Amino acid sequence: MKENTAQEKKKRVSKPVIKRLPRYRRFLGELMKEGVERISSAKLSELMGYTASQIRQDLNNFGAFGQQGYGYKVDFLYEQIGNIMGLDKEYYIIVVGFGRLGQAMAGYIDQYEKQFKIAGIFDVPDKASSIEFKDVYVSDMDSLKAFCKKHRVDMAVLTVPRSEAQHACDTVVDAGIKGIWNFTSVDLKLPEDVYCENVHMSDSLHELSYHLNE
Amino acid sequence: MKENTAQEKKKRVSKPVIKRLPRYRRFLGELMKEGVERISSAKLSELMGYTASQIRQDLNNFGAFGQQGYGYKVDFLYEQIGNIMGLDKEYYIIVVGFGRLGQAMAGYIDQYEKQFKIAGIFDVPDKASSIEFKDVYVSDMDSLKAFCKKHRVDMAVLTVPRSEAQHACDTVVDAGIKGIWNFTSVDLKLPEDVYCENVHMSDSLHELSYHLNE
Numbered sequence: 365m366k367e368n369t370a371q372e373k374k375k376r377v378s379k380p381v382i383k384r385l386p387r388y389r390r391f392l393g394e395l396m397k398e399g400v401e402r403i404s405s406a407k408l409s410e411l412m413g414y415t416a417s418q419i420r421q422d423l424n425n426f427g428a429f430g431q432q433g434y435g436y437k438v439d440f441l442y443e444q445i446g447n448i449m450g451l452d453k454e455y456y457i458i459v460v461g462f463g464r465l466g467q468a469m470a471g472y473i474d475q476y477e478k479q480f481k482i483a484g485i486f487d488v489p490d491k492a493s494s495i496e497f498k499d500v501y502v503s504d505m506d507s508l509k510a511f512c513k514k515h516r517v518d519m520a521v522l523t524v525p526r527s528e529a530q531h532a533c534d535t536v537v538d539a540g541i542k543g544i545w546n547f548t549s550v551d552l553k554l555p556e557d558v559y560c561e562n563v564h565m566s567d568s569l570h571e572l573s574y575h576l577n578e
Numbered sequence: 579m580k581e582n583t584a585q586e587k588k589k590r591v592s593k594p595v596i597k598r599l600p601r602y603r604r605f606l607g608e609l610m611k612e613g614v615e616r617i618s619s620a621k622l623s624e625l626m627g628y629t630a631s632q633i634r635q636d637l638n639n640f641g642a643f644g645q646q647g648y649g650y651k652v653d654f655l656y657e658q659i660g661n662i663m664g665l666d667k668e669y670y671i672i673v674v675g676f677g678r679l680g681q682a683m684a685g686y687i688d689q690y691e692k693q694f695k696i697a698g699i700f701d702v703p704d705k706a707s708s709i710e711f712k713d714v715y716v717s718d719m720d721s722l723k724a725f726c727k728k729h730r731v732d733m734a735v736l737t738v739p740r741s742e743a744q745h746a747c748d749t750v751v752d753a754g755i756k757g758i759w760n761f762t763s764v765d766l767k768l769p770e771d772v773y774c775e776n777v778h779m780s781d782s783l784h785e786l787s788y789h790l791n792e
Contacts, residue, residue, distance in 0.1 A: 382785060382788055383781075383785065385784075385788070386778070386780060386781035386782075386784040386785060387778070387781060389784070390763075390765070390778070390780065390781070391765070394765075448788070449784045449785075449787055449788045450784075450787040450788055450790060450791035451784060451787060453787075453791075455787060455790070463682075463685075464678060464681045464682035464685050465682040465685075465686070467678045467682070468677075468678035468679040468681075468682045469779075471677075471678050471679075472679070472779055473783075476740075476763070476779075476780065477780065477783060479787075480783065480787075518790060519786060519787075519790070526690075542790060543786050543787075543789070543790045544786075545782070545783060545786055549604075549690070551604070551605070551608075559786065559789040559790060559792075561782050561783070561785055561786040561789070563777065563779070563782050564600070564601070564604070565683075565686055565690075565777070566600060566604065566690065566691065567597075567600035567601060567604070568600075568759070568775050568777050569687075569691060569694065569759060569775070570599075570600040570603070570663045570664075570665060571596060571597065571600060571663075571775055572733060572757050572758075572759055572773065572775040573663055573664040573665060573667075573669060573693075573694075573733075573757075574596055574599075574662070574663045574664055575757070575773040575775070576664060576669070576732060576733070576756060576757045576773060577664035577667075578773075
């Protein structure tokens, strides 16, 4: 299977499958670290808690057929899924809001997400320039649009307070950015050509409290 | 509908519905802030992007029937969902790992999650005591179990580095804590009676990169 095939196939992949792919990739990455070269759908099923038939169905979606009695090649599948997720490319990302959470996310990206480069950091004027991260200074929000005209920016991480979320989002959209990683807990109003991935802390915490009461 | 009814009903509620409930509650909370007193499933559908029929089905699950031509009472439904999620109670939570992410999460909980009280903070010895959050000092991980014997602790937020994730998890489980909010990006090995809610940053970021390439 070549990357082209993966690119062609991915148009038909459903949303729930897309949601599961990063998890497959994570598990496969762990297996690679442990030196595992191939794995059956039955064994993957044990590890991941999906049924073997669901795994076969999911992976068939993009043409990664396991072989009877051989299973899947771990490194090939890891790379294949990475390509499908677009992780064979680099992305330039700006951090908007540089409080504790913004700093944590910048640190996370810098340490763990090698394909994602921190291009710029923005905050309100009194925070701008007073701090820096690695060799990136924190700039005034007002300069965001001009910055995006000069530099390639693919995504913005939004970590501003709730009250400023929609305004920061509008600024980012106005600057032409098409991908938003949203940590503000606000459901943002967006044009159709901008994709927003939400990390709703409260949803996750409240699910935990639900399960503690089961 | 009384809380008892909600408690009885929730046993039969499916996992995807549970996953949607915090989102319903968030939207209802916004409507309350805007002074909206009642809402139809059609209007909720417009706001939330679920179909009206799915909304009616979801909410019927725990006995919150909308009335024809009247719709749902917003504050009642908000409270009802909160009760189902266990948000009518208080929870005592410890933060394990007090780097940037641990500090960000402590700040988030303190500011936005009033039912969740920060009971303690733990980190490795050289970080312990050197910092504090509000009136809580950072204690040595070695004292975690003893702390949990003395104080009520319902949950632990895990924000330690990946390499220490399983060890920190084992410590928390050994101390008798039954709920883990896991930010370590590691799929933890857990006994069956411990519930773990994972926030996998990378899954969410990689989904974003997927959609940027669509």
